[in-house]
Amino acid sequence: MDEIIRQHYDVDGSDFTRAGEASGKIKKTLKDIGFTPEAVRKTAIAVYEAEINLVIHAGGGEIDVEITPEHVRIVLTDHGPGIENVELAMQEGYSTAPDRIRALGFGAGMGLPNIKKYTDEMDIQTELGVGTVMTLKINA
Amino acid sequence: MKVSEIMKALNAELIYGEDFLDREVYSACGSDMMSDVLAYVKEQAVLLTGLVNPQVVRTAEMMDMRCIVFVRGKKPDEGMIELAKEKGIPLLGSKREMFTSCGILYEHGLRGGGHPYNG
Ligand SMILES: Nc1ncnc2c1ncn2[C@@H]1O[C@H](COP(=O)(O)OP(=O)(O)OP(=O)(O)O)[C@@H](O)[C@H]1O
Ligand SMILES: [Mg+2]
Numbered sequence: 582m583d584e585i586i587r588q589h590y591d592v593d594g595s596d597f598t599r600a601g602e603a604s605g606k607i608k609k610t611l612k613d614i615g616f617t618p619e620a621v622r623k624t625a626i627a628v629y630e631a632e633i634n635l636v637i638h639a640g641g642g643e644i645d646v647e648i649t650p651e652h653v654r655i656v657l658t659d660h661g662p663g664i665e666n667v668e669l670a671m672q673e674g675y676s677t678a679p680d681r682i683r684a685l686g687f688g689a690g691m692g693l694p695n696i697k698k699y700t701d702e703m704d705i706q707t708e709l710g711v712g713t714v715m716t717l718k719i720n721a
Numbered sequence: 722m723k724v725s726e727i728m729k730a731l732n733a734e735l736i737y738g739e740d741f742l743d744r745e746v747y748s749a750c751g752s753d754m755m756s757d758v759l760a761y762v763k764e765q766a767v768l769l770t771g772l773v774n775p776q777v778v779r780t781a782e783m784m785d786m787r788c789i790v791f792v793r794g795k796k797p798d799e800g801m802i803e804l805a806k807e808k809g810i811p812l813l814g815s816k817r818e819m820f821t822s823c824g825i826l827y828e829h830g831l832r833g834g835g836h837p838y839n840g
Pocket of ligand 2: 630633634687688691692693
C-alpha cells in the first residue's frame, strides 16, 4: 500500500443501535490493509469510544479517516454542546451521562481516558455551544 | 476453555454459533458497563454481561472477543443475533447471575488476564 486512503462517515445521532458501524468499517479496512492486530484493535477501541460519544453527547457528527503506511489519523467533528472542562472530562470516572445512557451500558466516564490510552496522539478542540473536533493518531 | 465447555459449565443455551463450539477462550471479563470492558485488553476473551443491546456485540467486535454470555436469563433480540452472525461471535444464554457465572468459569481456570495499554 503506497497511496493514502481516505474515508468519510456520517454518524446518525438519533440511532443508538447503529452507533459503532463506522468504527467496525474502519477496523475492517485496517485489518484488510495489513495493520498489526494490536494497531487495529487500539484504533477500533479508540474510534468506537469516540463514535459512541458523538451519539450520546453530541447528537451525531462526522468521522474522517486518513490511512498511510505509517499511521491512521481520525478526525471526529460534531456540532454538539462542546466540553466545558476538557481536563475534567479526561479524568477516569467523570461523566455527565444521565441514567438513561447508563442503562445502555455507557456513562462510566472511561471513554476519553481509554481513547488517550489507546492512541499515540489525541487532540481536542472544543467550544461551548459550537461543537467539538477530536483528532486521533495511531502509528501502524 | 472451549465455547462448548463454557456452555456446559454454565448450563447455558446456545443462542447462536453452532460452528464456533470448538473455539478456544483464554480469559474472561464480566461487566454491564461497556467502557469498563473496553478499558482492559484481554486475549481471546469471553464477555459475560447482563446488558442486552447491540453495543454489547460491537464492544466484543472491537476487542476481538471470542464469545458472549448473557447472564441472569437475559435474551438478545433478533437484531443483535444478526449482528453477532455478521461478526462471527457465538452467543450463549445462562440463567445464573453474574457473580455465580464468573465464579464457575474462574473455578474452571479462566482468569481476568487484562492488561492495560500504557500509551
Ligand atoms: N463529543 C462530545 N461532546 C460533548 N461532550 C462530550 C463529548 N465527548 C465527551 N463529552 C463529555 O465528556 C464526558 C466524559 O466523556 P467520556 O467518554 O470519558 O465518558 P462518558 O461518555 O460519559 O462515559 P463512557 O465513555 O464511560 O461510556 C462526558 O460525560 C461528556 O460530558
Ligand atoms: Mg464516552
